[in-house]
Amino acid sequence: MTSDFERCPTCRTPLTTETVDGLWRPFCPTCRNIVNLSPKLVAAALVGDADGLLLVKRSYGAEKGLWAPPGGYVEQGEVVEEAARREAYEETGIEVAIKDLVGLYSTEGRPIVLAAFSADVVGGELHDRSPEVQEVGFFPVNNLPPLAFAKDRSIIDTWVKQLDTPLQS
Ligand SMILES: [Zn+2]
Known part of the structure; x- marks a missing residue:
């Protein structure tokens, strides 16, 4: 249990x-x-710029030292897209505008449901001041650092296919 x-x-x-x-x-x-x-809803933002995809290096838990798109738990009463925007800002300092739902992801036996959104950079500056992350950065999608979660690669591939403007590689 x-x-x-x-x-x-x-x-x-x-x-x-x-x-x-x-x-x-x-x-x-x-x-x-x-x-x-109840399931726990997590919202994540897939944020692209000319350098690639925004990732954070996690500083806690079983995935410590591994990388993932910024994200976190949706608060009760919070709009899901706003949670994705808020987490991206808190974890990276980057202000983003949420665009589309990339997908909704769940795994049998796991309490987490992940809502992944695409997002554009609209401001802010990269920082690594969040206690939840060790490092932040943009990475070319064909040269990503070790990812924290098994599903991340397929989520990122889905996001890349949905992009209006292809990323440089
Ligand atoms: Zn009781």
Whole structure:
């Protein structure tokens, strides 16, 4: 079971698990409540310029030291495109304008759903001041550094095919 909760959010009793609708779910034996686990939505921005694709080197977690497009969790009540724009700015200092949805990506057994958007640079300056990243940079799409996630390469390939103006390579 993958859960953010070890204890019941209502009464703090340690959770057990129950099978409901064929899935293991966190269950509170005191309240008899099932803790509903929703997917977590992550928004990412694929930002291109003349030098290629904007990537960040992650500074935490299992993917520490590997590269990915800027992105992060969508806050409750936040417009998804705005989350992609905000994360790109927070992680890289680059102001972007979100364009199109490149795709929506999920993996069986994983809690994350990723919404990937294409975006254009509209301002800002590259920085690596975010605590979540070690380095930032633009990379030619045919010479990318080691990527953090298995799906990233196919997401990037899809993005490249959708571009109005081909990137230099
Ligand atoms: Zn409870």
